[in-house]
Amino acid sequence: MLQQWLYALDDAAIADWANKGLLKRGAKALAACDSGQWTLAADAAAANIEGHTQRLGGVGFAALACDCPAFGPCHHLCAFLLGLRERLVAQAAAGDAAAEPPAPATPWLDGDAASIEQAFGAAATRRALQWLARSFEAELEEGDTGLVGQLLDPEEATVRVPRAGGLAAATCTCKAASCAHRALVVLQARQAAGSAIPQLPALGLEAPARARLAQLEDWLVALVLQGCAGVGPAFVDQGEALATELRQADLPRLGATLQGLVQLLRDDQVRRGGAAERLPDALAAVWVLARGLRREPMPRPFPELAGVHRRSYRRLGGLLLHGVGAEVWETLAGQRGFSVYFHAPESGRYFSWSESRARDLDPQWQPAAALEQARLAGIAVPALLQRGHRLECGWASADGRLSARDGTRLSVADGVAPACPADDLATPLQGLGERLRADPWQRPPQQLVRLAVGAVGALQVDRALQRWSLPLGDPSGIPFTLRGELAGFQGLACRQLQAGLAAGRVPSEVFGRLSQQGGLVVLAPISVRWAGAPGLLHLSAPRLAASRGVSHA
Amino acid sequence: MPEQDNLQAWLDAGQHWLARVQAAGLSCAGHPLLAEGHAWRAQGELLGWAPVCRLLDLALDEQAALSSRARALLDLVAWVATARRLEAVAGLSPETAPPASR
Ligand SMILES: [Zn+2]
Ligand SMILES: [Zn+2]
16 A cells, blocks of 8 residues: 555655655655665555655654654655655566556545545544535545545635555645644545535634634624713724634624724724714614524524625636726725726626735735736736726636636637627616515625616715715616725725816716615716726726726717 | 604604613603603594504503503604504615715
8 A cells, every 4th residue: 555655755745745846855865876775565555765764653754763853744755755655666667566556546435434534633533524524525536546625715725636655645735744624525425425524513603703702792792881972992902803813713704894883983082083973784784683693593694694605716728808897996895906897798697806915914915016916827917908808717716706726727819809889787786686585685796797878967976974975877768876985995986086087088988896885876986987088997906007908989 | 754754753763762761761751751741642542643642652651561651652653663664664765765965
């Protein structure tokens, strides 16, 4: 078994366990040393490289040891593995029976349901079962050397389970000795093959989430009893900490909703106008979610209430994409980023590609500058926005997010872009109404639309509510309102619009996110096309204004 | 539709009252504010919203435990806000949406 594992070991697996640099140094060290003195038995091996002793006591990287001072993988062990494999391959070529050719085994399907826990530990297996129950899935690929699983959510990792060596020889790019990623990949493979797996946990709250919910209820009761005027900054800080803890307890939707309430309380404490009037709505949003999560059975599906959404990416090919907008943004929780939006004229769908960083972790990173330098499959953003491209190979989630992972390929689309009319506002409005009637507290998925503009009203700035709005009408007379905050990137958008309107320009088309707010049809704008102007204006990233844009006339 | 307008006005009044109770705090709300709550409740009774009135009764019951009064008020906040959202959706069809000039 040990020799089969070594024989079939591929460089990618060694690099996942160590890293590419160590693997390279190992190959050099191997070339410079004499492997004639090494020992290789049926269940153990030993060597001496650069004055240090290496041992292998069984199948798998965990059974490796080197007496050099490096902690964990070192280049000696890489050289050791490469040398042992080299010897076995040479023996096999010489017809030596000692090295049996590896049989096409599927060790991930061997054994009973308990074998996963034996290989990866109870904690990792439990976590993987939780993920599986919540529909987090890796993308599996079975190849000659073994099973490869790519996981993107909730954590990014690549798992390899070699055909020779069994679960003990499985590696993961997270580099932990054992992990839930490996357990998840094996669980998924077994599930797909109909092999036994441990019972999936019920979809519900775990103890930490339950504890946070109880704390949240106490906090809300105290807030209601003492009133916003009666609580101090320390109390509000407590709410903010709780919002973070809720996110960490896998309840991101409730965390974000509470963060919104906390922000209103802060605004109210500095007497920013309008905050008090918006408080009941924010309070209701938190209470409805918290109550829904504590009720059994839950009134809505758990992933929806918790905000944990399945985001598995599927491979796409041959998709024509037209750039329709670019955006720079910052969330209340301190995440900053940019997004580039595409329209797929063949299906009428929209796709987005985003990058973001946490402000606290990466204060130097500026999303506007990053946007200008970013490349998708080697193509710079202005070029992406300037003409049509075909996605030769790529990955997208069900809700239209493009992953920029390796292997994504784009080519410039030949010929003239086909005429592409704007969306008909009546259609998304109907869908929006239906979804809200089904669940008024659902956070509606962001709905991207490109609307032709008919009537244009006057831009209004509301200092009390800290927001601006511009009433417009579509060509058939349905009214809608562009709206944004005065602060931050949305404030920048307001100044761009103001400047254009003051110069006598008229918007002919707007692209953005559609929602309803208090009975108004509101569009949070991302880009604008001025009548008679050649390009698009990206409202939060005006420096990209040079882009000509694909003609949608 | 006058009934629709009555409901809308009653919901708006409720939201406004709840905002002021939240600013002051349920345990510190003065008599004028509580009296306004009772008046709003009477209007709700006329409109036929008995379950909402019971929530308000509990929230204003000075004999009840403070935490259950607070919970009842939170339920009431959620009820009013949800009803307002649904009302807003009802007005959100291309035919009934207000003109842009408004
Ligand atoms: Zn070493
Ligand atoms: Zn891992």
